[in-house]
Amino acid sequence: MTGTIINIDDLRLGNSFAALPPVFYTRLMPTPLPAPYFVAASAKAAALVGLDAAQLASADFVEFLSGNRVPALSQPLSAVYSGHQFGAWAGQLGDGRAILMGELNGPAGPMELQLKGAGLTPYSRMGDGRAVLRSSIREFLCSEAMHALRIPTTRALSVTGSDQRIMRETPESAAVVARMAPSFVRFGSFEHWFYRDKPEQLRTLADYVISTFYPELTAEANPYKALLAEVTRRTARMVAHWQAVGFMHGVMNTDNMSILGLTIDYGPFGFMEAFDAGHICNHTDQAGRYSYANQPQVGHWNCYALGQALLPLIGDVDAAQEALGVYQPEFERTQDGLLHAKLGLSTAQDDDRLLFDAMFKLMQAGHVDFTNFFRALGNFTIEADTARTPHPDRALRDMFIEREAFDAWALQYRQRLRRENSVDATRKAEMDRANPKYILRNYLAQVAIDKADKKDFSEIAKLLAILEHPFDEQTEHEAYAALPPDWASELEVSCSS
Known part of the structure; x- marks a missing residue:
């Protein structure tokens, strides 16, 4: 299918969920998004359903992915479900702002395509059925980042935006994120x-x-x-x-x-x-x-x-x-x-849990950066003269307030590595495959969102490209692995995010 779709009506959409009795969903059309524009697309997600990112930026696909045009074979619907929220029974919920457009077949098999932010449904309750650009960008980037981290996840195909203003804590731009999964059925x-x-x-x-x-x-x-x-x-x-x-x-x-x-x-x-x-x-x-x-x-x-x-x-x-x-x-x-992979341990031994627990206790006491610590641990050497200057574990030690406490743990770790005759270069290569260097830090997402608010979507594309290879060194993007700046401590995300 790649490169062959010219008109969205050529999309061969199925919908196995729509074959269920009508009590499971409500058939409805998306609410058009005023003057939609292209924000971002994932080439890797598109390939799963036989599309390419260039197609998704075309005018017809922007209209489709915003809910403005419905392909001939689509059977749009929103599903009903209920659930426990924060431990309490919440009763009927349902797709309050998501509309299932159908299934696209590709190399990975059928994938449901759902438009999140496509307008009011019977399950919207007090909501407006819309998503905002801020949250859509965050979901788009994180869905693809999680896949690259080898974690089971829904995928994100695209984000489209509009100048329509949506009220959250403050007025924000409307957007639609097109997401995919074999199924969106929930507990x-x-x-x-x-x-x-x-x-x-x-x-x-x-x-x-x-x-x-x-x-x-x-x-x-x-x-x-x-x-x-x-x-x-x-x-x-x-x-x-x-x-x-x-x-x-x-x-x-x-x-x-x-x-x-x-x-x-x-x-x-x-x-x-x-x-x-x-x-x-x-x-x-x-x-x-x-x-x-x-x-x-x-x-x-x-x-x-x-x-x-x-x-x-x-x-x-x-x-x-x-x-x-x-x-x-x-x-x-x-x-x-x-955990064994993150610490480069190729065997399991009886006291490993004590080593892990002591490590997390140290990290807790020093509020050490989670990602940077594990990535730096890959540079740990099994043979080291701790009396020399600079200290061989300096980069790691400097992450901790109580350096002597780290030294005590490092001694245990070094002894543990020796017990299995670990080889530094081999272990580092394995640990770098287990410990990402790049994650979607809140401040990185916020920088991309701030630029997108000014119609500059370049940072989304750049961040996506980096996050698609989280285990690679990418020395040209070293700044994206840095500790968050001071202003990042003021960032908050909530159920409206």
Whole structure:
């Protein structure tokens, strides 16, 4: 398909979700975005559905990706779902500003294309159905950055903007982000039917998800139990990967949890900078429910909420509990493997957890930059004369207030490396593949947003290009790995972000 699409009506759009009964969604047309313009596109995401970024900047595609033109084969709809928000049952929610345009086929298989910010839907509640340029840029960049970090995620195809003003805390420019995933079904999609006591609809949705996305589970004695176990397993792995790069979702409500184990709904997210296990990236989250340290247990809690919703299909509490029991061992196994990789340890030994815990305690005490510390750790040498000047660990030591405390940990780490005869050059190469140099720091996103407000979208493209290769040195872009400037401490993201 690449390079062959001239008219959007040539897009061969399918829509397996639209084949479900009408109670699962509302068919509706997007609300046109006044005088839309092209902001950004991801060539890598476009390739997944057989398109190229140059096409997406054309006038026809800008109209399509803004919701102004609907392809002939499209069946636009918004889905209904419910969910727990901040631990409390919130009742019916649904796609309040997102419209599913259909599925595009490509090398990766069918991908649903959803326009976020495409206007009012029956599920908008008190919202306006729109997204703003600021949040659209953040979601676009982070979706693609997370993929480059090898973390399961929805993808972002494009951002289009408009001079239409949307009221948030202050008036902001409207925008639409086109995002893609094999499915946008959520935990809350199942909760919706469970809490409405609609077992027929619950089964219909589960059968659709299994047959479409987990066909191997149809052979299981209890495919609904198997579905719960597999989603729980994927969720545990996803959260472990979040922790390993210091990513904080910000709003881990059950309506923001993907049935495919994808990172979904980028709102008030953040990447850890000065390490604080209790850090809360969402200014709205006053109680800290979704802090960095709480994410693993919240992921588990959300799986229990899904298990409750699937219980009528599973048929037995013990069976559901057994399925949910995979979460903790899967999380711990994944986290353990990721931590060993981050420290360049090729073997597992009994006291490794003590080494990890001591490291995080040190990082917490010194509020050491999460990403820069692990990246610099790759330069650690196994043989070092700590009596010479300058100190061989100087770059690392200088990250800590208590340098002697770091020295004590470094001694343990050096001894541990020697026990497995680690080779510096080999270990560094492996650690550099595990520890990114570049992440989407809030201040980097803000710089791109500030320029975009003046119709300069060059920084978005530049930042995307850097974040697509987070493990590479990219010495020409060294400044993008720097500590945040002082003004960045005033940046806040909330549920309106």
